[in-house]
Amino acid sequence: MDIVAIIQSSILTPLILFFILGIVATRIKSDLKIPDAISEFLPIYLLAVIGLHGGLEMRKMGFDNMIVPILVAVGLSVAMTLNHYQILRRLGKFNIFDSYAIAAAYGSVGATSFSVGLSFLKTQNQPSEGFMAVILAVLEPVSLILCVFLVNMSITKNQKSKHYETKQILTDVKQVPSDDSIAVEIGEVRDEASMKQVLQNTMAGKAIVILLGSIIIGYVIGEGGFQSIKLGFEDMFFPALVIFLIEMGIITGQKLEDVKKAGKFLIIFSVAVPTFNGIVGVVVSTYIGLSIGGSVLLGLLFASASFIAAPSVLRTAIRKANPGLYITSALGITFPFNMIVLLPAMFIFSTVLHDAGTLDLSRYFVDGLK
Amino acid sequence: MDIVAIIQSSILTPLILFFILGIVATRIKSDLKIPDAISEFLPIYLLAVIGLHGGLEMRKMGFDNMIVPILVAVGLSVAMTLNHYQILRRLGKFNIFDSYAIAAAYGSVGATSFSVGLSFLKTQNQPSEGFMAVILAVLEPVSLILCVFLVNMSITKNQKSKHYETKQILTDVKQVPSDDSIAVEIGEVRDEASMKQVLQNTMAGKAIVILLGSIIIGYVIGEGGFQSIKLGFEDMFFPALVIFLIEMGIITGQKLEDVKKAGKFLIIFSVAVPTFNGIVGVVVSTYIGLSIGGSVLLGLLFASASFIAAPSVLRTAIRKANPGLYITSALGITFPFNMIVLLPAMFIFSTVLHDAGTLDLSRYFVDGLK
Amino acid sequence: MDIVAIIQSSILTPLILFFILGIVATRIKSDLKIPDAISEFLPIYLLAVIGLHGGLEMRKMGFDNMIVPILVAVGLSVAMTLNHYQILRRLGKFNIFDSYAIAAAYGSVGATSFSVGLSFLKTQNQPSEGFMAVILAVLEPVSLILCVFLVNMSITKNQKSKHYETKQILTDVKQVPSDDSIAVEIGEVRDEASMKQVLQNTMAGKAIVILLGSIIIGYVIGEGGFQSIKLGFEDMFFPALVIFLIEMGIITGQKLEDVKKAGKFLIIFSVAVPTFNGIVGVVVSTYIGLSIGGSVLLGLLFASASFIAAPSVLRTAIRKANPGLYITSALGITFPFNMIVLLPAMFIFSTVLHDAGTLDLSRYFVDGLK
Amino acid sequence: MKLYAIKLLTIVCEAPAQKNIIEILEKNNVSGYTFYEVRGNGSKGIRGQGLQNEKNIKLEAILQEEKLYRILEEIARTIFSDYAIVTYVNDIGVIRMEKFS
């Protein structure tokens, strides 16, 4: 294994380069733009492809050995989410709303990152377990629901026990708009969207519906039924992902301006926490027997923060949280960091963990000395 | 021929399953949605593919033997449309506007159904006559124009002969909005859009223009010229149809709520009439010498009701008709029924009619006994 | 080489025929329409493909021999632009604003024409130099910037030297709207958008950004990296171009109505000048050693007028010019003329110039006599 | 800068009625109009989700009071009974009165 080649083959790809082109375009104030209809359609398409292939693989492999990985993934996801919250609330001094919202975004997973991970593994000719698509679907809602539940618990508790303390929670909120002439009485704060509502919104969110639906369809139709749509739902995946990454680059370019506003703590968080989660993910995945590719994908899921599906739930579920914080850090910092730095690093790490012999370190150093 | 396999291969297809996914998504109140721009583009694309292939086939086969089928199809279409009207008006007690509008929608043909039919035949490795695309183009306007003409005739006659009778026609209209403070005087009812207008709108409707245009272009360029665009205009057909069926599923899901409002009579009509028309279509097609596949396609055209092209003409051409009735029944009942039940049934029927020997009934029963 | 076959294979192509279908659809008042999102996306996609292939070619061929062609192209482009201006101002009696704006549109280049040219060459199995994509990117802004600069110079000069003469320039403007109750004082005419603004808008225009970006990306990833997206970014090029040409046909159809208003002089200009520029382009390209295909492409670039990128800059950069003039002539006359007449003519001409022997004139005449 | 009083007529209706309304406006020599796609809910139910035909259009025309009543009357008489539609009128001020005569 040639580390230089890996890094090269992970960064100098159409995906990453077009993503960077999108960023550059925004920074030089270009009017380059992927029309909304296209960029709203692409995630649906990408998830359909991911789902179909997951379903096809599961039909081949069976789902006997997917129970353990799923349970482990859910457990880790919950632990990480709670850990995020503690870090943000204790060390970062964020208010409870922002702390839970950011914790949820980083606890949830990104389908775009997953897509780039699949593409990366394909370039490296590394297979991965088909049920990773199921884990993607399962992990998405877990930490969202957890955090929304905890926020509601915390409000209710405060409202009941001591009336003046809840008041403090509110003044605690850093981003309460100051331009409102109408005082918001704490007693009237609506209880942050009822849990039922949130469960409904999360589970019926388009990402989960199309992903789970496609997994089932893939499983039912099998390779035979898949043939007639293979061209569109397999071969066009990377081209479509390229287009989507142009748009993501454009939006990232817009968010970069807000990164400073996010503050030093959140910037460090956006790099350190994914790295930690990613490493833990790879180690645990290797331990429970996932392949090199599967471990990279699961590590990437833990490392990734959701910037499409989660924010759209969080904005109403934890409405007192500042969306600028979780979107900016997830899309503006963590996503590019994961794609460019962490993904190849985790792949090298996973390869080493699985079989140290494959990593040709000597060649690397010899090459370096030339 | 294995009936179980046929049914399975007609229902457990990506097309049908993604259609059902769309319905399910709407029913569980998901925000899944194909952006408008995509779902407006797809029918144009699908018709272009259908047309090009029709043209290519006709170049190979010549159009000597397409005259009889076209004339027969037009004749049958007229007869069926008049039959629909009688059923709706006499048995269903609908007013003349609704009767003619529903008759026209069911007399017209659906390009989406046709597409699914083509896909089905491909799965069954059954060829069909290239000129079916021409029949699709010809049949679309026939019953529309007929019904609009008859509605106008009927109004004019009534207006002229007896003034008070026309009044009855109007009060006859079930859905006249009751919230209008301005009385609509019968004498002022605009003559239901002049026939010239309707002819223009129908013949220059985008579906017919793109379909006929593509047939001609396919004919002119031949296989040689087609090669350079084959990937886009042949291999992407089924993937594109899948996407379109997700959206159709979503809309069907929305319409399902209105099905009850359509009334029991219309629900029965929406299943019985397509079945009857489909059977007649298969029998007549077989009789005039069409292939197994061609007979299925023509049967499917007769069985199908238009829910895109026809309604967009009918809403202005017979504006006193309630669009809720013809759209809900065509899309909410007939379309899924045709795709899931009638299409495989007609294929079995057509195979039997063409050559009873191919239907391996014994194997079916033996399988059934196990 | 068979001239009849060339003409046939250049006109009876899906591209041209679907373009014509678009025109016909508009003329018969059809509601055929490619949704905006699609027709805004397609040029971005087409430029990405052109750029990627240019980059891939340059990686293979190196860019040693691209310096001379680029310099020659820029020089020719400047000369032609100035020539356009003189013709329009002196012979055509257009005001300076219209003269410079039309001169710029015809001095700039059309990516759609370039795409059709590539497609034509592919049908004729003629390769072309990869750096033509770079020339496309370089030529686009040159004459725009030149003309805007000259307009600003001319205004400033007039404003400074003689105050009453500038007034004449203004009254000179044919299309000053007459329905304004507020007199536009010459002293207050904003200086036609500062040059810096214009440079920014032009160089960061989406066409240039995506084109140059894709050239660089193509160069960096090479054939190896390109494989994973080849299906989308090579094989889908012609199908996508077909869709785009339907929409261009529809818009051309709308513009045809305005052609009369453009006046006889501009109509002649829109045919004669491209022909002249095209011939000059082919001759010079052949002289500096470009291939048959490369000479056709460069000729086509000189012959083409920009109707998407240039107008979007010109509308604000030379805002006193009537956009109806340059868009109508570029899209309504020059584009169809170039595609249908000039492109095959230039190909024949280029073939003759490069090697008279390949043109089987005898066969042509013998065929003609039959 | 003086503002002249004039009327703004707004119509929200189902897409298929757009053509008829523009005809009425043009027949009455309205100098111009603006329109765009909207979604909505009213007595005829939720509109604008899926099919083309079920979209709503919002049309706005600035016009003199004289024309206003003629146009309103014609719209009410020929469109109200058959289509989903709402109309309303606004008092506005414009600079260039002559643009809307």
Added chain:
Amino acid sequence: MKLYAIKLLTIVCEAPAQKNIIEILEKNNVSGYTFYEVRGNGSKGIRGQGLQNEKNIKLEAILQEEKLYRILEEIARTIFSDYAIVTYVNDIGVIRMEKFS
């Protein structure tokens, strides 16, 4: 043709707040509303460029003055503090008063 005076309430807000606002309208038995996607700029910055969630929605409802104040009060109390939002009221004239009761 007589025009009856009534109120037009307009709300421009971030897309995620749309659901809440429609709930408030429906709770107060508003007879209908019209809405569409817009872009904008205000105290919460530029909105509507990229992500779905950052779009703005403009909602318009014709309603009687009685309902107006109740609705405004509820929107102000439950939405103002958490979302990007602007609301304003217009005097308009309609033909069919009974449509908006």
Added chain:
Amino acid sequence: MKLYAIKLLTIVCEAPAQKNIIEILEKNNVSGYTFYEVRGNGSKGIRGQGLQNEKNIKLEAILQEEKLYRILEEIARTIFSDYAIVTYVNDIGVIRMEKFS
């Protein structure tokens, strides 16, 4: 709940003029604005069918009367002669006056 009187300035213009108008608004410290794509017909013909450049934009800004006339004057002086454009002014009521100062 009291409504404060303020002005709503609406501008419908061709897309390429949008940038200039937003510049004028921002130069005059308008607190915000809303805009969206529309189609239309007027003295410069039908607009909004095909090419990007031929689209129309509708811009709305809530502002104090003082700013209104300055802005109108500047738009009239620098934009009217070169672009397809219509502007009009509406009297509206808002709750949070301080948002628009």
